[in-house]
Amino acid sequence: MKMPTLRPVLLIAAITCLTFVGLRGTSSAEEAYLIPAPVTDEANTATSATAVFAGGCFWGVQGVFQHVTGVTNAVSGYVGGEAETAVYEKVGRGWTGHAEAVKITYDPRQISYGALLQIYFSVAHDPTQKDRQGPDVGPQYRSAIFPTSPEQERIAAAYIAQLDQAKVFPKAIATRLEGDKPFYAAEDYHQDFLTLNPSYPYIVFNDLPKIAALKAIFPKEYRDEPVLVGAVR
Structure with missing residues (x-):
């Protein structure tokens, strides 16, 4: 695939999103590993629920969850600040309060919130880095969970303590x-940046290893065909 022709604002995004995230400190999928599942999990019989995770550049986080069985949509976005500052050029300056994040819509009958957390902490990003992922520094790249219910907050807090x-x-x-x-x-x-630009150097170096790790570590949860925002709209 040819390198995509990027508009100037996307070139800026590519530069500021260039993060050596790796998996447990490395970019090699082989060195990622399975962490324990949450002891506390949800008992949700609804047909649809949402989860919001932030973990560095949203390209890779979105790409990971688009390959998870039970996820029906995964949208890159901004959370933590005001509506008028939810613009890439402003968020990238680090003063808006926003984090680059992904809103995940999922079917709790197929995958639980706890299982999503396990994937988030295992392969989607490095949760030990504060206000950064690799060389991407700033609160907009922070590791953060935005629970959409008291139950999610309880499960996430218990899981962090457990780990x-x-x-x-x-x-x-x-x-x-x-x-x-x-x-x-x-x-x-x-x-859908990861899927649409699989040959883009940032994606090849930082994010495709995450997809490979997801497939290797979570074979039952992995699906080869990603669910895309463009297909859902």
Whole structure:
């Protein structure tokens, strides 16, 4: 595939989103590993629910969850700030309060909130980095969970405590629980970026290893055909 022709604003996005996230400190999918599942999980019989996770550049986080069975949509966006500042150029300056995040719509009958958390902490990003992912520095790249219900907040808090107590990671988890806040979808050119630009250097280096790790570590949850924002709209 040819390198995509990017408009100037997307070139800026590519530069500021260039993060050596890796998986547990490396970009190799082979060195990622399965962390324990949550002891506490939801008992949700609804047909649809939402989860909002932030973990660095949203291209890779969106790409991971688009390949998860039971996820019906995953949208890149901004959360934590005001509506008028939910614009890429403003968020990228780090003063808006927003984090780059992904809003995940899922079927709780197929995958639980706890299972989504396990994938989030295992392969979607490095939860031990505070206000950054690799060299991408700033609160807009923070590791944060935005629970959409008291039950989600309880499950996420218990899981973070469980993982820290078990010393699963070499450092304490930096992921913040920030409560239910309005989510604003990112610009169209950010949506489905991983799938639409698989040869883009940033995607090849940082994000395709996450997809490979998802497939290797969570084979039952992995699906080869991603659910795309463009297909859902």
